[in-house]
Every structure is written in structure tokens, then in C-alpha cells.
Amino acid sequence: MSGALAAAIAVGLAALGAGVGNGLIVSRTVEGIARQPELRGQLQTTMFIGVGLVEAMPIIAVVIALMVM
């Protein structure tokens, strides 16, 4: 029971952090595309790399939480 609780807390905190990080990245990208639509490709690429790197952490958290549960 306590193992499941610990796993849930770990996954929840990781998802919370990733959500905040993704939100910051996406908001700045949307702002950039709205200002300069011709730079969409480059901004999209930067957003992709940022979101990808941010999402690596919750995925590791999910995997480790499932392994130790």
C-alpha cells in the first residue's frame, strides 16, 4: 500500500513539474508564432526539442515508480 502511494506521489509530482515546464515552453512559442508567423518552422523545432526534453523526466519517473512498486 505504501509503495503504491509513493509511486503515485512520484508520478504526480513529475507530471506536475512537466506540466508547468511544458506550459512555459508552449506559451512562449505561441507568443513567438503570433508575432512572427514566418518563423513558425524554427519556433516549432525549438518547442519540439524543449517539450521532448521536459517529457523525458516524467517518463523516467513513471518507469521507476512502476519498477519499485
Added chain:
Amino acid sequence: MSYYENMVSRQRKWMFYLLAIYVLGAGFTPYQQIFLGLLLGGCVSFYNLWLLQRKIDAFAASTEKNESAGGLGSISRLAAAALAVLIALRFDAYFNVISVLVGLMTSYLVIVIDFFMSRFQKG
């Protein structure tokens, strides 16, 4: 082809190469359990990469057209990773769990290496 589409096709190409190496390793080396784990993680990682590329493209297109955008599909990617680990834990005679974790990180390695390589090529 736009800058983003170029990057997407490059990354998919590298993922296919890596998956081919994992398949060869699983078929022709004695470390079958490790390579099968890498293959399972790599397949899920490739799905995650494809989903992320598709969602970000749709998101940027909807922003440009001033339409309401959907989500980025983070829950789907987390669920796919969890499913891969559950499969590895259930069939632990065939899949090494640590290899699955390493395989799941394949696409992120590809993203980072591709980013630096394209940076250095541009100069």
C-alpha cells in the same frame, strides 16, 4: 520541405536505423533478452516521437490559423511508457526491464544528437 519537416524525417530515419540494429542484436547475438527489451522500449519510444511530432505540428498550425488548439498528448505518451514497462514486468523472461528503460530514452537521445549535429553542420 520546411526546417521542421526536415528535422522530423531525419529523426525518423535515425530511429529506424536504431530499431534495425536492435532487431539484428535480438536475432544474431546471445544477449537476446537485452535486445528484446531495447526493441520494446525503442518501439514505444518511436511511437512517442511520432505522436509528439504530429501533435506539435498540429498545435503550431492551429496557432497560426488562430484556431483553438488541442493538447500535446502527454498523457498518451506517459501511458505508452507505462504499458511498455508493464509488459516487461509481466514477461520478464523475455524482456530486461533496464533495457526497456534505456530503449524508452532512445528517441530523446536521437533528438539531442540530431539537434547538435544540425547545429554544427550549419556552423
